[in-house]
Amino acid sequence: MPIRVNLDRLLLQRNMTLATLSERVNITQANLSILKTGKARAVRFSTLDALCRVLECQPGEVLEWVDGDPDTD
Template identity: 55%
Template sequence: MPIVVDIDVMLARRKMSVGDLADRVGITPANLAVLKNGRAKAVRFSTLEALCAVLDCQPGDLLRFVGAQDEELADLS
């Protein structure tokens, strides 16, 4: 998938659990898991804003684009 979700990285940096983040953002742990695991088809800007506010980060810290070339290089290693 060309969009990679790095919520795990920010959770580790902030030493925060998924349940705690879900509570603070105001979404269910199940919905956060769907987003965190890259299975979400969309994310609301209000949810992204809340994630950034709670994690004290920018949207680019949570989402990144991985092009086809990057995926091919990753498959080779």
């Protein structure tokens, strides 16, 4: 998929677990895991806003476009 989700990197940089992020953004760990692994097909702006607020980052740090064939992932 040409859109990469960088939650792993952001969590590592902030020394935060997925469980902590889940509590702070009020999204289940299962749904965050789907997003983190790139299996999500859509992200609500409210979810992106909550992630950016908690992780103190910009949307472009969470989501990144990469050149590639979308069928290879």
